[in-house]
Amino acid sequence: GSLVYDPAGPAGSLHLGAARVLDDNWTGTSTVPSRGLYPHQWSWDSAFIAIGLRHLSPLRAQTELETLLGAQWADGRVPHIVFNPSVPLDAYFPSPDFWRSSTAGRAAGAPRTVQTSGIVQPPVHALAVWLVHRADPGLSWARAFLPRMYPRLAAWHRYLLHRRDLGGGGLASVVHPWEQGMDNSPCWDAPLSRVTPAPARSFRRADLDHGAAEDRPTDLDYGRYVRLAADYRDGGYADGGGAFAVEDPAFNALLIASEHALACIAQELGAAGTARHARAERLTAALVERLWDPAAGMFFCRDVHDGGGSGAHGTERRSRSGADGTERHSRSSAHGAERRSGSGALIRERSVAGLLPIVLPALPRDIAAALVRTASGPHFGLGGDTRLVPSYDLAGDAFDPHRYWRGPAWFNTNWLLERGLRLHGEHARADGLRAALLDTAQESGFAEYVDPYTGEACGALGFSWTAALTLDLLH
Numbered sequence: 281g282s283l284v285y286d287p288a289g290p291a292g293s294l295h296l297g298a299a300r301v302l303d304d305n306w307t308g309t310s311t312v313p314s315r316g317l318y319p320h321q322w323s324w325d326s327a328f329i330a331i332g333l334r335h336l337s338p339l340r341a342q343t344e345l346e347t348l349l350g351a352q353w354a355d356g357r358v359p360h361i362v363f364n365p366s367v368p369l370d371a372y373f374p375s376p377d378f379w380r381s382s383t384a385g386r387a388a389g390a391p392r393t394v395q396t397s398g399i400v401q402p403p404v405h406a407l408a409v410w411l412v413h414r415a416d417p418g419l420s421w422a423r424a425f426l427p428r429m430y431p432r433l434a435a436w437h438r439y440l441l442h443r444r445d446l447g448g449g450g451l452a453s454v455v456h457p458w459e460q461g462m463d464n465s466p467c468w469d470a471p472l473s474r475v476t477p478a479p480a481r482s483f484r485r486a487d488l489d490h491g492a493a494e495d496r497p498t499d500l501d502y503g504r505y506v507r508l509a510a511d512y513r514d515g516g517y518a519d520g521g522g523a524f525a526v527e528d529p530a531f532n533a534l535l536i537a538s539e540h541a542l543a544c545i546a547q548e549l550g551a552a553g554t555a556r557h558a559r560a561e562r563l564t565a566a567l568v569e570r571l572w573d574p575a576a577g578m579f580f581c582r583d584v585h586d587g588g589g590s591g592a593h594g595t596e597r598r599s600r601s602g603a604d605g606t607e608r609h610s611r612s613s614a615h616g617a618e619r620r621s622g623s624g625a626l627i628r629e630r631s632v633a634g635l636l637p638i639v640l641p642a643l644p645r646d647i648a649a650a651l652v653r654t655a656s657g658p659h660f661g662l663g664g665d666t667r668l669v670p671s672y673d674l675a676g677d678a679f680d681p682h683r684y685w686r687g688p689a690w691f692n693t694n695w696l697l698e699r700g701l702r703l704h705g706e707h708a709r710a711d712g713l714r715a716a717l718l719d720t721a722q723e724s725g726f727a728e729y730v731d732p733y734t735g736e737a738c739g740a741l742g743f744s745w746t747a748a749l750t751l752d753l754l755h
């Protein structure tokens with residue numbers, strides 16, 4: 281980076297502040313996302329955390345990923361939460377007694393000793409393992425880090441590309457909003473509307489002990505999350521039968537970026553990486569084929585279970601934001617895409633997830649250029665109206681600058697955009713976004729998420745991936 285390390289200067293104090301957050305949140309074997317709200321280990325958090333931790337302590341960064349991958353199931357899935365047995369059950373919901381991984385997950389090969397959830401999160405791990413290795417190859421080789429991680433990562437990708445290809449088009453589906461990581465994104469409104477919520481009295485939300493209710497998902501959202509997760513558990517965590525199946529552009533883009541990283545790891549271990557690079561390129565083509573919308577200039581989610589009836593109608597009603605009059609065009613082009621690609625229908629909501637394929641090196645140039653235009657336009661305001669890119673369409677009906685994934689800006693998505701802009705040669709825009717990320721991290725106290733216009737802190741403070749990705753940008 282351009283900022284020179286100076287403990288007395290502003291970059292130095294930012295560095296020290298970020299390091300302190302990560303020290304405070306370190307448990308000895310992994311890092312909690314936040315001491316109060318999220319007192320266990322989360323899957324994609326740990327990947328982002330390791331990417332920052334490698335600059336402070338490559339050993340801790342390796343340990344973080346080893347702890348997570350040590351809780352992998354025999355079918356290859358990496359659970360979205362690894363529970364800390366010394367934390368009281370009522371500190372977080374849903375707790376281990378809800379998931380019952382070691383009994384309900386036995387057929388799927390859940391570990392016997394450690395308790396985990398049974399769903400997954402975005403596969404950022406191979407990318408994290410590769411970056412952590414490169415931060416200190418000597419230590420990595422001495423600890424056989426890559427030889428131990430490679431087979432686990434390969435099994436993880438195999439699970440996603442085979443067991444989770446629920447749409448039949450080569451992409452992985454998520455079966456729960458928590459899996460994609462943007463829990464209450466307006467993208468899920470239509471597919472979730474088909475899920476009968478569990479009664480509110482059947483569970484207790486521990487999140488409301490720590491977070492403001494108006495910054496969090498609603499009780500109705502939670503009822504549906506609980507129903508979907510309980511049904512998945514009661515089916516032994518077998519894939520294919522659930523009510524919710526969505527192909528998401530961010531989840532799949534991160535899988536593809538990680539497949540490229542896995543190719544690099546294979547090469548480093550002396551194997552040929554060419555087959556994996558080629559697979560990543562084929563997956564990039566499948567992503568474009570199934571999820572790209574040329575008129576909107578971005579990627580959309582595909583609702584695998586939408587037969588094109590009431591779901592499509594409801595989505596149309598919800599997404600009529602009309603700021604630049606593109607809706608009509610994008611709907612008709614979506615019909616074309618649906619005919620070509622078969623299963624399901626596109627969900628016509630503009631989420632930041634639909635910009636994140638910009639991290640892909642094999643993305644066609646015209647698509648990368650269109651993503652930059654869309655990010656910089658009225659729906660996301662990059663370099664213009666907003667400080668940081670929001671999680672959801674500024675002009676969308678559902679936009680709310682404070683409610684979680686329905687508008688606030690998050691540091692992980694903005695970090696990914698910054699990387700993607702740089703990858704495609706957009707250095708001025710990347711520099712502007714980097715400066716805004718560093719300022720906002722400092723001013724907000726490493727907040728979990730912020731108002732995209734003002735940078736006002738929302739959710740937890742001292743949030744680990746905010747601190748970790750700040751450190752990464754400083755290096």
Ligand code: 9WN
Pocket residue numbers: 313318322324325360458461462463487
């Ligand atoms: C459910 C830990 C996680 C993040 C997710 C974020 C939030 C959990 C919750 O916190 O989700 O997994 O309880 O709301 O949405 O992206 O990984 O930081």
